[in-house]
Amino acid sequence: MSGAEAGPATTTASDSRLRRLLTGGAGKTGFDFIGRSGLWLRVVIATVLVCLAALAVRQLNFGIDFTGGTSFTVTGAQADFTADDIRDVLGGLGITESFVQVVAGGEGALVSTAALEEVEGVEDSEVAAALRTVTGAPSDGVDVSTVGPRWGAQVTREALRALVVFLALVLAYISFRFEWRMAVAAVVTLLHDVFVTVGIYALVGFEVTPASVIAFLTILGYSLYDTVVVFDRVIEDTAGLTSVSTTTYGESANRALNAVLIRSLSTSITSILPVGSLLFIGARLLGAATLEDLALALFIGMAVGTYSSIVVATPLLVWLKEKEPRFAELKERVLSRRRAPAAAVAPTASTGTASTGTAADAPGIAANRPKAGGSGQRRPSSAKKRKSGSRKR
Incomplete structure (x- = not known):
């Protein structure tokens, strides 16, 4: 078969397999999900182990609603800035841990920090002023809210x-x-x-x-x-x-x-x-x-x-x-019924030609088998048949 002829046939076969996978096909069971249960079990165990390791090593990143802290919402920003610019400003104030999210378009930002009471000598008004400076927000463009961990x-x-x-x-x-x-x-x-x-x-x-x-x-x-x-x-x-x-x-x-x-x-x-x-x-x-x-x-x-x-x-x-x-x-009953034909075929496969017989397996039969041109029983020829028929008439 040429490559040009093989291409459409291969495509048709692939389409048929995909259709059978997605729809089950007529009389088909489609993809064998249950037969691959061992594979799914390994995938699930691996996924769970990865998640356990992540929870043990990295742990969850809880927001200030769970840990407590101060939230700053910046709106109406006029300057070009990035999240790193805000982190640098906060770092200069002694705030090393913060969560910064810049609103799409650079028109604002959401900034969360630990409770400012834990940072010595820093007031929320000071942080708000620094944020207005770096973002170019107006005087009323920074809202401050404090949330407790409770x-x-x-x-x-x-x-x-x-x-x-x-x-x-x-x-x-x-x-x-x-x-x-x-x-x-x-x-x-x-x-x-x-x-x-x-x-x-x-x-x-x-x-x-x-x-x-x-x-x-x-x-x-x-x-x-x-x-x-x-x-x-x-x-x-x-x-x-x-x-x-x-x-x-x-x-x-x-x-x-x-x-x-x-x-x-x-x-x-x-x-x-x-x-x-x-x-x-x-x-x-x-x-x-x-x-x-x-x-x-x-x-x-x-x-x-x-x-x-x-x-x-x-x-x-x-x-x-x-x-x-x-x-x-x-x-067990279904599997036994399916094994039965295989068990019946197994002796045949092991002896070679048990169903038809050979000279080695059945010498008596072979001895009585007529040979071409030999002295065994011969079928009457057509001429003898015609002669016999004429005598009867």
Whole structure:
């Protein structure tokens, strides 16, 4: 086959594989997610270990709402400046730790520092004057606010309380609506999503604010929705499964997962795109910095939730379900039926031509076999047949 002929065929084959991966194809199960559970487990373990290391080494970068400090909001800036220019000015005042965010277009900035009471001989009015000088802001262009650490601690405490209540309700509802194994798989997936999102924050060094905490809780609802959609289809495809011996629970769950794969990916993409617009256009380009903390956590959490509903929730559910005696017995029965033809073919393959026979394997048969041109039994010739027919007439 020439290269010109091979090109279209190769492209068609690639398109067919892609279509089968995304849609499952007619009578196909698509991509074998469940069969690659070992690979997903290694990926999840590696991700969790990286997040643990980030939390242990780098730790979370809490904002002043959690640590306490002073916040300066600069508006109406007229001069050209960078975040490093502001840090240099603050360093000259003895403030070594600060968070500086320049609003898009250079029209303002958000500056957070430790509580100025901890910096000897520095007043907030002095810092405000220095910021006006470097940014060219008017006399009323710098707003100062002081936040104590108690408020952030209260937000954290209420968020943890809400998380516990939410997980308890999820366990109760999914156990009632589906079953407890699905509830366990869903809750483990939710915890995985929040932990990985928090770990990414620690790894990259994003600042954790009350808006970030709210976004973390919002992620739970989104991730749960994606997981429940998959589980509902799994229940539908595994109904009455034990009455047949052709498919295991894992294979049926994999088929269900492929059936809702396009829906899950489409929902995720249509959800991530608006959040991405808030993050990259609203916060970065238009300077709506108050949206960044919320949009950033949502963007990361939605991406993690999409991946976990596919490679964490369903494989974990299959592992739990195939521990049940009825599904463990079904799996053994299905695999035994599949091994039976292979076992029947094995002796044939080992003896070479056992089904047709050879002179070495069956000498008696070979001895009685007629030979071409020999003294064995011969078929009557056509001439003899005609002669015999004429005598009968």
